[in-house]
Amino acid sequence: xxxxxxxxxxxxxxxxxxxxxxxxxxxxxxxxxxxxxxxxxxxxxxxxxxxxxxxxxxxxxxxxxxxxxxxxxxxxxxxxxxxxxxxxxxxxxxxxxxxxxxxxxxxxxxxxxxxxxxxxxxxxxxxxxxxxxxxxxxxxxxxxxxxxxxxxxxxxxxxxxxxxxxxxxxxxxxxxxxxxxxxxxxxxxxxxxxxxxxxxxxxxxxxxxxxxxxxxxxxxxxxxxxxxxxxxxxxxxxxxxxxxxxxxxxxxxxxxxxxxxxxxxxxxxxxxxxxxxxxxxxxxxxxxxxxxxxxxxxxxxxxxxxxxxxxxxxxxxxxxxxxxxxxxxxxxxxxxxxxxxxxxxxxxxxxxxxxxxxxxxxxxxxxxxxxxxxxxxxxxxxxxxxxxxxxxxxxxxxxxxxxxxxxxxxxx
Amino acid sequence: xxxxxxxxxxxxxxxxxxxxxxxxxxxxxxxxxxxxxxxxxxxxxxxxxxxxxxxxxxxxxxxxxxxxxxxxxxxxxxxxxxxxxxxxxxxxxxxxxxxxxxxxxxxxxxxxxxxxxxxxxxxxxxxxxxxxxxxxxxxxxxxxxxxxxxxxxxxxxxxxxxxxxxxxxxxxxxxxxxxxxxxxxxxxxxxxxxxxxxxxxxxxxxxxxxxxxxxxxxxxxxxxxxxxxxxxxxxxxxxxxxxxxxxxxxxxxxxxxxxxxxxxxxxxxxxxxxxxxxxxxxxxxxxxxxxxxxxxxxxxxxxxxxxxxxxxxxxxxxxxxxxxxxxxxxxxxxxxxxxxxxxxxxxxxxxxxxxxxxxxxxxxxxxxxxxxxxxxxxxxxxxxxxxxxxxxxxxxxxxxxxx
Numbered sequence: 171x172x173x174x175x176x177x178x179x180x181x182x183x184x185x186x187x188x189x190x191x192x193x194x195x196x197x198x199x200x201x202x203x204x205x206x207x208x209x210x211x212x213x214x215x216x217x218x219x220x221x222x223x224x225x226x227x228x229x230x231x232x233x234x235x236x237x238x239x240x241x242x243x244x245x246x247x248x249x250x251x252x253x254x255x256x257x258x259x260x261x262x263x264x265x266x267x268x269x270x271x272x273x274x275x276x277x278x279x280x281x282x283x284x285x286x287x288x289x290x291x292x293x294x295x296x297x298x299x300x301x302x303x304x305x306x307x308x309x310x311x312x313x314x315x316x317x318x319x320x321x322x323x324x325x326x327x328x329x330x331x332x333x334x335x336x337x338x339x340x341x342x343x344x345x346x347x348x349x350x351x352x353x354x355x356x357x358x359x360x361x362x363x364x365x366x367x368x369x370x371x372x373x374x375x376x377x378x379x380x381x382x383x384x385x386x387x388x389x390x391x392x393x394x395x396x397x398x399x400x401x402x403x404x405x406x407x408x409x410x411x412x413x414x415x416x417x418x419x420x421x422x423x424x425x426x427x428x429x430x431x432x433x434x435x436x437x438x439x440x441x442x443x444x445x446x447x448x449x450x451x452x453x454x455x456x457x458x459x460x461x462x463x464x465x466x467x468x469x470x471x472x473x474x475x476x477x478x479x480x481x482x483x484x485x486x487x488x489x490x491x492x493x494x495x496x497x498x499x500x501x502x503x504x505x506x507x508x509x510x511x512x513x514x515x516x517x518x519x520x521x522x523x524x525x526x527x528x529x530x531x532x533x534x535x536x537x538x539x540x541x542x543x544x545x546x547x548x549x550x551x552x553x554x555x556x557x558x559x560x561x562x563x564x565x566x567x568x569x570x571x572x573x574x575x576x577x578x579x580x581x582x
Numbered sequence: 583x584x585x586x587x588x589x590x591x592x593x594x595x596x597x598x599x600x601x602x603x604x605x606x607x608x609x610x611x612x613x614x615x616x617x618x619x620x621x622x623x624x625x626x627x628x629x630x631x632x633x634x635x636x637x638x639x640x641x642x643x644x645x646x647x648x649x650x651x652x653x654x655x656x657x658x659x660x661x662x663x664x665x666x667x668x669x670x671x672x673x674x675x676x677x678x679x680x681x682x683x684x685x686x687x688x689x690x691x692x693x694x695x696x697x698x699x700x701x702x703x704x705x706x707x708x709x710x711x712x713x714x715x716x717x718x719x720x721x722x723x724x725x726x727x728x729x730x731x732x733x734x735x736x737x738x739x740x741x742x743x744x745x746x747x748x749x750x751x752x753x754x755x756x757x758x759x760x761x762x763x764x765x766x767x768x769x770x771x772x773x774x775x776x777x778x779x780x781x782x783x784x785x786x787x788x789x790x791x792x793x794x795x796x797x798x799x800x801x802x803x804x805x806x807x808x809x810x811x812x813x814x815x816x817x818x819x820x821x822x823x824x825x826x827x828x829x830x831x832x833x834x835x836x837x838x839x840x841x842x843x844x845x846x847x848x849x850x851x852x853x854x855x856x857x858x859x860x861x862x863x864x865x866x867x868x869x870x871x872x873x874x875x876x877x878x879x880x881x882x883x884x885x886x887x888x889x890x891x892x893x894x895x896x897x898x899x900x901x902x903x904x905x906x907x908x909x910x911x912x913x914x915x916x917x918x919x920x921x922x923x924x925x926x927x928x929x930x931x932x933x934x935x936x937x938x939x940x941x942x943x944x945x946x947x948x949x950x951x952x953x954x955x956x957x958x959x960x961x962x963x964x965x966x967x968x969x970x971x972x973x974x975x976x977x978x979x980x981x982x983x984x985x
Contacts, residue, residue: 174677174914175727176926177720178933179969182915184926207778226931266745267731268835269724273746295731323958334746336807337771341747345697350965352938357958360945364958394775394799398807 179350181318185218198241201391201422209244215263215292216240216250218316227355228254239412242419246397246409249278251286255362260286265294269319272327272347276338277397279327280370281406287366288354289327291320291347320347321354328368338402373407379529380404381414382568382575383539389421396422417575435580437501437509438561440478449480455496456481456518477502483518486528486574493525494518497567497578508560509582513567514553515545524549528571532557535564585664589634590617593642593657597667599685604667613660616653639710646699659695662714666691669718676912677726690725691718703963708970716973732835737828738788742774744831752834753827764808769815769823772799793817885951886944890971893943901936908933909976941968 176182200206216233223231234251235243243250251260260278272291278284295315322331322342331342348354357364376384384404388396396418397405408414435446477500485494496518502510515530517523524545532541532554543552559565559582566579583604586592594613598605639661646654670687682690698717702710735743744752749770753763776795779785797817804812815823894902900922907913907921915933919926944964 174916175723176915176930177723178908178930178937179965181934182926182930202775203778203780204775210783226935264745265743266748267728267735267743268745268748269728270745271747336767337746343747345701348962348965350962350969352934352941353958353962353965355938356941356945356965357961359942360961361958394772395803 176317179352180320181219181222181316181351183218183222183316183318185214185314185316186221199423200241200245202394204394205245205423208248209241211263211265211294212244212248212250212261213240214294214314215261215316216252219261219290219292219318220252223252223254230255234258239416241423242412242415245419245422247275247277249275251278251284254358257288257358257362257366258286260289261292262289263292263294267293269293270344272320272322272331272342272344273334274327274331274340274342275397276333276340276402277406277409279324279340280373280402281410282370282372283410285324285367285370288321288323290318291322291344293317293319318351320344320349321351322347323366325366325368338398373410374403376404376407376411376414378570378572378575379531379539379542379568381408381411382570382577383531383533384408385414385418385421385575386533386566386568386577389418391422434564435578437499437511437580437582440480440501441503446480449482452479452481452498455483477512481516482578484569484576484578486569486571486576492571492574495524495528495569497569499580504558508558510556510558511582512553512556514551515543515569516551522550524552525571528552528569530554531568531570533566533568535566540565583664583667589638590614590621592635593617593638593660595660595663597663597688599688602683602685610656610660613653613656617657636709640704643699643702643704643710655695655699658699658710659692662692662695662698662711662718665711665715666718668715669722672719672912673722673726676914679726687722691722694718694721697721703966705963708967708974712974713970716970729836732832736787737825737832738777739785740831741770741824741828742777742785744835748835749827749831752830755834756830761808761810761812764810765804765812765815766823766827768804768807769796769800769820770827772796772803773820773824775799788821790817793821796820886967886971887975889943889947890940890968890975893940896943897936897939901932901939904929904932905936905972906976909972912977937968937972940972941965944968 198209200209220231220233231252231254233240234253240250249260249262251258253259260274262272262274262278264273269291272289274289278286278289293316295317296313326346327340327342330346331340333340384400385408387393388399388408393399397409399405408418435449439446440449479498479500481496481498483494484497486492496516498514498516500512500514502512504510513530513532515524515528526545526547526549528545530543530552531539533539541554541557543554545552561582563582564580565582566577569576583597584607586595586607591607591609594617595607595609598608639658642654642657642661646658666688669691670684673687674682674684694717698714698721701717702713704710731743732740746767750763750767753766758766773796776799777785777788777792794817797815797820800820801814804815894905897905904918904922907918908915913921915926915929918924918929922929924932941961941964944967945961948960948964
């Protein structure tokens with residue numbers, strides 16, 4: 171049995187029995203079985219190590235994030251963090267048998283508010299020695315062990331560790347790790363203020379529009395490695411903000427969430443008078459007399475009487491103080507077979523003006539922003555420059571207001 | 583086993599096994615001539631009263647650190663035969679195995695010589711021999727733990743549980759080109775993203791759908807992750823690559839125990855003149871060796887002993903008993919739990935806390951008596967020193983290794 175190899179220089183911890191107490195992970199949605207498994211391992215390690223530290227060393231030890239905020243992290247990255255007095259301790263689980271290195275995802279090292287003072291190398295070992303071996307459903311699940319076998323400081327990772335650009339991890343050879351866990355606690359006691367960190371460069375600031383676009387693009391659950399899909403500085407800046415991280419998680423984990431996941435709207439259907447759910451004529455949406463009362467809308471309608479016009483009410487966030495807006499598309503089939511498209515944004519019935527600083531952008535499937543319009547304090551509507559594109563072209567329209575965002579995707 | 587006494591023999595002979603038992607010492611001609619030549623020329627200056635064995639050990643260790651000439655590692659390998667034998671004996675007693683014999687353990691241990699030499703720190707107070715005996719034992723234990731876990735793995739669970747470092751080492755050891763390594767690595771990366779335990783934490787054999795999904799991600803990711811243009815991988819190809827990986831990983835993690843008759847460092851190479859040290863190297867060496875420091879270290883060692891003996895006496899009886907049983911009788915934590923009717927978790931906790939109490943005593947002593955503020959690095963050194971001291975203190979057979 172594997173436990174026979176336990177040494178007093180390491181911590182071999184026994185999680186509370188499965189299904190009971192706090193080792194049980196609350197059911198949370200994840201985009202893939204891989205994220206779910208990652209969350210399972212991290213939850214097991216965090217709770218087990220936290221319970222051990224609280225009972226043996228520091229009753230005030232606390233997890234870095236509330237339980238409800240953790241799935242957004244584990245959906246995309248391995249690891250977690252806890253605090254012990256003024257020191258931050260990162261927990262990096264692994265299933266690797268060979269324990270030949272500590273592999274820390276870059277997020278835990280280079281995002282300033284995520285970085286830790288010390289990093290624990292943790293192996294999840296099943297009682298029968300094999301973490302994930304198939305067992306009979308009737309058998310009680312074999313109880314895994316959480317083996318903490320070494321640690322390193324932030325400074326060590328940054329200076330002695332190698333950076334692997336292809337999976338964005340800092341790797342430190344097992345030989346370089348401190349292998350005696352007793353020294354960690356003694357160091358924390360005698361040297362709580364010792365210099366553990368290497369200097370970090372700040373991450374860039376993202377605008378809400380950029381964040382919205384990133385969330386839209388990286389929120390696709392078919393994208394298996396969102397953390398590798400954009401430059402690290404951009405990814406780190408997105409992940410660091412709680413509301414963006416949460417939005418990304420929701421987008422990835424609940425693609426069928428109510429009003430959250432955009433259907434791709436086929437514009438050519440509208441020319442054949444087919445109905446797309448949520449999209450209505452102006453009269454339907456505003457009520458005939460109301461539509462006539464909006465001067466700019468009337469002007470636009472009169473200017474292009476042959477256009478097919480559809481509008482949709484969009485709610486940016488749930489807060490009562492964010493008024494709904496109407497997204498309006500004018501379609502004009504061109505002689506060369508292309509489609510002319512005019513995009514406008516109006517306040518909905520009853521509101522004379524758009525809220526200031528609402529942003530409307532046209533975004534290509536590559537994520538590139540092609541056009542943007544932003545409302546000023548006195549705008550009753552905004553619009554993008556009219557554009558033409560061949561059949562089959564895909565694009566999306568992004569709306570951003572404060573921390574809220576919303577995306578509609580179309581195919582011509 | 584019959585321990586060696588003669589200095590030339592100490593640095594030039596190797597253990598011979600016969601039917602899994604110690605049979606005798608076999609001389610390596612090249613190392614023997616190298617040793618005789620160095621002694622004749624008086625390269626290591628042995629002051630009156632100094633222990634010739636320790637001086638030659640320090641000489642070859644310093645030479646090895648400088649990487650000046652080739653035979654140093656061979657001489658140290660010869661010198662550490664007893665330490666290695668002791669480690670193999672410890673392990674074979676502790677983990678009775680039908681799979682491995684004493685010579686197997688011996689062979690596994692001596693294969694780890696370079697990292698053991700690298701991690702030795704003379705400032706911690708123990709001799710290279712004692713240190714190596716402990717380091718060989720703990721590395722053997724680690725190897726066995728890994729092998730036991732590997733044995734329980736199916737090919738596919740093994741791929742999930744190999745570290746990136748080992749995978750890459752296996753691929754390089756298999757002689758793949760960098761381009762091929764990048765391909766296999768990405769396929770493995772995608773495999774780990776797709777092939778995970780299900781909600782009931784079970785891991786059924788990968789089926790067609792799994793390979794299909796892996797191939798899909800691979801073909802998408804390769805565009806950005808493998809800059810050199812490669813063709814798409816079909817599900818069948820991906821399956822074949824990963825099957826190949828499992829074989830390489832297993833072969834690498836689990837190398838067949840080599841025959842004892844393979845050439846050792848320095849053997850069969852013939853007389854190489856370049857192996858002879860020159861005058862410049864020698865004067866540098868003498869600066870490095872500083873024999874007087876050895877005496878100073880020994881004095882500190884006895885002070886340390888007094889501190890630790892006092893700290894052990896302060897521990898409660900069950901903790902003292904645990905330390906004794908663990909370090910002296912070599913019981914595993916499981917055996918301890920059974921003998922003391924405690925849970926293994928309790929044993930582990932008490933042992934850890936007892937060691938910590940000793941470490942704290944050391945740190946406080948260093949602060950108070952030596953007026954030496956313990957830095958984190960020093961605390962780590964003390965931790966390692968403590969482990970060596972505990973093994974040496976409790977285990978009398980380890981003490982016998984001391985010259």
